[in-house]
Amino acid sequence: MKLERTLVFLKPDAFKRSIAGEIISRFERRGFLIAGMKLIKISEEFARRHYAAHKGKDFYEPLINYVIRGPSLVIVLEGKNAVSVVREMMGETFGSDSAPGTIRGDYALSNRYNLIHGSDSPEAAEQEIHCFFKPQELVSYGKDDVEWIYDVTDSDIV
Ligand code: UDP
Ligand code: MG
Numbered sequence: 001m002k003l004e005r006t007l008v009f010l011k012p013d014a015f016k017r018s019i020a021g022e023i024i025s026r027f028e029r030r031g032f033l034i035a036g037m038k039l040i041k042i043s044e045e046f047a048r049r050h051y052a053a054h055k056g057k058d059f060y061e062p063l064i065n066y067v068i069r070g071p072s073l074v075i076v077l078e079g080k081n082a083v084s085v086v087r088e089m090m091g092e093t094f095g096s097d098s099a100p101g102t103i104r105g106d107y108a109l110s111n112r113y114n115l116i117h118g119s120d121s122p123e124a125a126e127q128e129i130h131c132f133f134k135p136q137e138l139v140s141y142g143k144d145d146v147e148w149i150y151d152v153t154d155s156d157i158v
Contacts, residue, residue, distance in 0.1 A: 006082040006119045007128040009050055012070030013113045027077055031149040036138040037078035066112055074132045083125050086118045098144050
């Protein structure tokens with residue numbers, strides 16, 4: 001089993017509402033390793049490119065205005081099935097649709113101000129990680145860091 005990487009960013013509302021730390025803690029406690037992290041203000045040009053798939057939709061312009069309103073914390077998380085597990089931990093797109101126990105289900109109600117972005121496929125993850133990070137900005141952890149998160153006593157990580 002190979003550990004997978006995914007990209008998340010905590011959107012400006014996570015900072016304005018002072019819950020960025022709590023969200024990071026959830027990923028740490030689940031067992032994800034943080035392979036990269038940086039606080040940035042996403043530029044309008046970058047936001048438009050990142051959300052290009054939504055161009056033309058009624059929420060595209062307000063979405064761009066939202067993500068450039070304040071700082072975002074961009075994080076690369078590494079772990080088993082990282083892309084799908086993180087998406088599940090995030091909840092549904094709309095806060096009010098999200099189950100309690102998920103990030104959006106515990107902290108969000110809005111259709112737009114939903115705290116977090118997460119890559120929606122391994123291909124998107126690879127592309128988004130490349131957009132936000134240079135290879136030398138990512139850190140690979142040794143086996144000793146994961147040996148109490150997974151069983152690594154065999155040849156495989158389980
Ligand atoms: N969004 C919105 N209105 C909508 C749908 C989405 O404002 O009707 C915003 C919301 O912040 C969401 C982002 O656009 O996180 C990207 O939408 P997507 O469908 O990709 O949702 P996600 O993958 O973030 O759950
Ligand atoms: Mg999406």
